Amino acid sequence: MNIEVCYTPQAYHLFHKQEAIVVVIDVFRATSAIVTAFYNGVSKMIPVATVEEAMEYQRNGYLAAAERNGEMIEGFELGNSPFGYMNNKVKGKTIAISTTNGTQAIEASRHASKILIGSFLNLDILCEYLTAQKKDVILVCAGWKNKFNLEDTIFAGAVVHKLINESGFQTTCDSAIASNHLYSLAKNDLYAFLSNSSHRNRLAKLDLERDIQYCLTPNQCPVIPVMAGKYLVKL
Amino acid sequence: MNIEVCYTPQAYHLFHKQEAIVVVIDVFRATSAIVTAFYNGVSKMIPVATVEEAMEYQRNGYLAAAERNGEMIEGFELGNSPFGYMNNKVKGKTIAISTTNGTQAIEASRHASKILIGSFLNLDILCEYLTAQKKDVILVCAGWKNKFNLEDTIFAGAVVHKLINESGFQTTCDSAIASNHLYSLAKNDLYAFLSNSSHRNRLAKLDLERDIQYCLTPNQCPVIPVMAGKYLVKL
Numbered sequence: 001m002n003i004e005v006c007y008t009p010q011a012y013h014l015f016h017k018q019e020a021i022v023v024v025i026d027v028f029r030a031t032s033a034i035v036t037a038f039y040n041g042v043s044k045m046i047p048v049a050t051v052e053e054a055m056e057y058q059r060n061g062y063l064a065a066a067e068r069n070g071e072m073i074e075g076f077e078l079g080n081s082p083f084g085y086m087n088n089k090v091k092g093k094t095i096a097i098s099t100t101n102g103t104q105a106i107e108a109s110r111h112a113s114k115i116l117i118g119s120f121l122n123l124d125i126l127c128e129y130l131t132a133q134k135k136d137v138i139l140v141c142a143g144w145k146n147k148f149n150l151e152d153t154i155f156a157g158a159v160v161h162k163l164i165n166e167s168g169f170q171t172t173c174d175s176a177i178a179s180n181h182l183y184s185l186a187k188n189d190l191y192a193f194l195s196n197s198s199h200r201n202r203l204a205k206l207d208l209e210r211d212i213q214y215c216l217t218p219n220q221c222p223v224i225p226v227m228a229g230k231y232l233v234k235l
Numbered sequence: 236m237n238i239e240v241c242y243t244p245q246a247y248h249l250f251h252k253q254e255a256i257v258v259v260i261d262v263f264r265a266t267s268a269i270v271t272a273f274y275n276g277v278s279k280m281i282p283v284a285t286v287e288e289a290m291e292y293q294r295n296g297y298l299a300a301a302e303r304n305g306e307m308i309e310g311f312e313l314g315n316s317p318f319g320y321m322n323n324k325v326k327g328k329t330i331a332i333s334t335t336n337g338t339q340a341i342e343a344s345r346h347a348s349k350i351l352i353g354s355f356l357n358l359d360i361l362c363e364y365l366t367a368q369k370k371d372v373i374l375v376c377a378g379w380k381n382k383f384n385l386e387d388t389i390f391a392g393a394v395v396h397k398l399i400n401e402s403g404f405q406t407t408c409d410s411a412i413a414s415n416h417l418y419s420l421a422k423n424d425l426y427a428f429l430s431n432s433s434h435r436n437r438l439a440k441l442d443l444e445r446d447i448q449y450c451l452t453p454n455q456c457p458v459i460p461v462m463a464g465k466y467l468v469k470l
Contacts, residue, residue: 007242007383014382147249148242148383148410174433175383181420182413198409 002136003163004173005156008143009101009108015138021130022112023159025119026142027151028199029080030067030102032119032215036082038234039121039221041091045232047103048096057096063089065097070199070206081211082121094231101142106227109140117225117232120155120190120215125222127159129235131167139176150182150197151215154190157183158218190216237371238398239408240391243378244336244343250373256365257347258394260354261377262386263434264315265302265337267354267450271317273469274356274456276326280467282338283331292331298324300332305434305441316446317356329466336377341462344375352460352467355390355425355450360457362394364470366402374411385417385432386451389425392418393453425451 006015025031034045048054051066051073058064058076065078072079078090080099097103109115118126118139130137139159141152157179163169164180171177186193191213194200203212214220224235241250260266269280283289286301286308293299293311300313307314313325315334332338344350353361353374365372374394376387392414398404399415406412421428426448429435438447449455459470 008246010245011243011381014380144409145249146246147408148413150409150413153409153413172431172433172436173382174379174385174388177431178383178385178388178413178417181417185416185420196407196412198407201407 001134001169003139003160003169003171003176005139005141005160005175005179007141007148007153007175008146009105009140010146012108012140016111017136017138018113020112020136020138021114021116021133022109023116023118023126023137023139024102024105024109024142025139025152025155026099026102026105027119027155027215028203029082029211029215030099030142031117032121033080033082033085034117034225034232035119035121035221035223037085037090037095038223038225040086042085042095043092044094045225046094046096046230047106047232048098049103049107051098054096054098063093063095065095067099069100070202081208082214083211101144105140105142115227118155118159120218121221122224123158123218126224127162127167129224130163137163137169144199149199151194151199153179154183154186154193158187236369236404238374238395238404238406238411240374240376240395240410240414242376242383242388242410243381244340244375245381247343247375251346252371252373253348255347255371255373256349256351256368257344258351258353258361258372258374259337259340259344259377260374260387260390261334261337261340262354262390262450263438264317264446264450265334265377266352267356268315268317268320269352269460269467270354270356270456270458272320272325272330273458273460275321277320277330278327279329280460281329281331281465282341282467283333284338284342286333289331289333298328298330300330302334304335305437316443317449318446336379340375340377350462353390353394355453356456357459358393358453361459362397362402364459365398372398372404379434384434386429386434388414389418389421389428393422
């Protein structure tokens with residue numbers, strides 16, 4: 001089994017293979033929020049590319065979440081802070097969600113046969129599932145507006161590291177090799193390693209240090225969200 | 236002064252700033268060959284995107300070079316092996332050149348106010364020049380068919396490392412930070428670090444180990460090629 005890493009949604013078409021499993025990664029914070037939501041009993045989510053679509057769902061009685069540039073959009077009940085999804089209000093609900101990068105990465109990989117949601121919060125259970133499938137894996141980093149970002153790359157490196165060292169996966173993909181190297185430098189203190197990264201600083205300015213700490217703490221939410229038609233559901 | 240790294244030609248539009256200096260990087264082997272050519276007395280080069288354009292120049296009496304997928308194209312006198320440019324045949328000549336990735340990166344950044352050619356072969360003189368200009372710098376990696384590659388990233392990291400540590404440049408660009416980290420892992424043995432990389436293996440299959448060793452040996456050709464209209468000339 002082969003593992004590759006795609007650093008930005010706009011490059012996904014260069015990696016697409018019909019039979020491969022895609023894992024979408026947006027550590028700060030869309031995929032961390034989605035994993036948290038399912039762990040806290042959300043029934044379904046509907047990732048949509050535009051704020052307008054999320055608003056349309058809201059008008060039709062759904063809970064809806066929308067974030068751009070790190071901030072919740074006015075008029076919505078939820079953004080992409082994982083802490084917004086840790087309450088009884090969301091239990092059993094279907095939530096439409098649109099975010100700056102994460103939902104764009106889901107949209108870019110929509111022709112994949114299987115799309116999973118990954119974050120440090122579900123790292124181990126995700127790797128166990130991928131190991132059991134015995135299929136090629138493409139890790140799709142959401143990045144920041146189609147630029148490379150460090151936090152998604154380091155999480156991709158954590159998955160590459162596990163699948164190559166523990167599960168017999170192989171790679172000839174330079175971005176997978178680089179992700180693995182960067183994870184090796186980061187793993188002893190993810191928080192410190194990311195101290196200069198662009199999005200951590202963007203979030204710190206928005207007073208979101210608590211979110212950052214939470215998103216970098218592995219295995220707090222052992223669930224795997226998966227796309228089923230237009231919905232995300234719990235695998 | 237700010238330094239950023241763009242990993243693939245297709246992402247250049249996300250980085251473009253009118254006043255910034257662009258350095259195009261294709262370590263294996265286009266920019267290494269170009270730097271070697273100027274060091275060996277070539278007068279001008281004309282980078283062109285397509286093989287057909289290179290052929291047209293050849294028909295009109297120019298020397299022409301064309302490479303795709305690591306191999307010289309039949310009917311041309313030169314490919315992108317630096318060793319092809321180390322002889323009296325090229326001295327004083329104008330050479331049209333089209334390669335798989337390097338000339339595409341030049342094409343992508345054509346609206347930049349200044350485009351320089353970088354490789355390990357001209358690392359120090361390039362950094363000295365960039366330091367003296369006191370302008371923002373964008374390092375554009377040619378990559379491999381718009382995918383990230385390791386060797387261009389490591390060279391970008393070498394430049395980032397020098398300009399930040401020795402010349403007061405700053406960065407908030409995650410790909411610049413990552414390049415710097417990867418260079419720190421690679422710098423003691425570039426050749427060994429790249430032993431698993433995709434393009435090194437592609438070239439090794441083509442029996443080009445001598446080219447690889449040469450392209451990874453810093454400061455053999457202290458010249459800086461620069462775009463002037465449609466031509467590359469010596470700065």
